[in-house]
Amino acid sequence: LGLHAICFFLNLVEILNLYVCFTLVIPAEFTKALQNQEVKEGESVTLMCEYSIPGVQFVWRKGLETLKSSEKYHMRQRKSCISLIIHNLKPEDSGNYTCICRDQRTMATLTVNGIDIDCYENKIIVFSFDLKLRNQMAEEGNSIILHCEISKPDTPVQWRKGSNLLRSGEKYKIRQRGCMLELKIFNLTQDDSGVYSCTSETTETSANITVSGKLVQFTSKGYQ
Structure with a gap:
């Protein structure tokens, strides 16, 4: 019985070592990058990316401006998925948005079109x-x-x-x-x-x- 216990313990240690080694070699990087989007004024939009390490701290920026959660911006994180929801879009919300995790970053361009002009059957209506x-x-x-x-x-x-x-x-x-x-x-x-x-x-x-x-x-x- 003592020999079986020792063998079981050694096998358990070997499994744990393999798990630790496997965990250490996971690269810290974005597995899904942000995508450029084009939307209409007054709508909402969701910018989403995925990072290889769940629960990592992140920062959102528009240009050089760091964004914070508010009525305008809603930031969410579920496991590896990181998202930014922008409400009540206006043309001035157009620009480059960046998500930063550790020393990695992903960027996308958001374009907001005004609603004063619509196109129906190739006709522009003002x-x-x-x-x-x-x-x-x-x-x-x-x-x-x-x-x-x-x-x-x-x-x-x-x-x-x-x-x-x-x-x-x-x-x-x-x-x-x-x-x-x-x-x-x-x-x-x-x-x-x-x-x-x-x-x-x-x-x-x-x-x-x-x-x-x-x-x-x-x-x-x-x-x-």
Whole structure:
């Protein structure tokens, strides 16, 4: 019985040595590289690669910028698989993305195409405003609503007064529902008079708003 135990122990040691040697010769490298991708604005994309050693630490970069997990970027790792999910893509998200593990790296190019222009049956359609802004007059102290409609639902737009970009707040309320676009201006003053515009990347509509001062009424009392 003692001899059998010794033989079993020696065989076990030999198996462990072979396992250790096999483990040590596994090369540390990317077994699946990143692939170039081309997607549309507003979509999400997943960049994925695989590394030979599971659970290894990794870093994602766009150009020279190191990326961190956020609402924009979602980083995942499952065994040897490493992925980066980019949400709500915009044209400025285009560029070179790199995954770095130890001293190894893999890179791919992401191209994000804008959504203002679509192609149907080899025809290029440029989205336009079906309902344009109209000139309006209002009295000081009141509110006013500017509205228009664009042919492509949920197209990104910007509202401006002259060259100044407008944002929602106490003074302005910006709404977009499908094709309908709306700007509401509160507590009007004569300084709010001017040209207001709604623009996308390829089209624009504008209107002139005139704010008049409040009429002051004088009352006279008779004297006896």
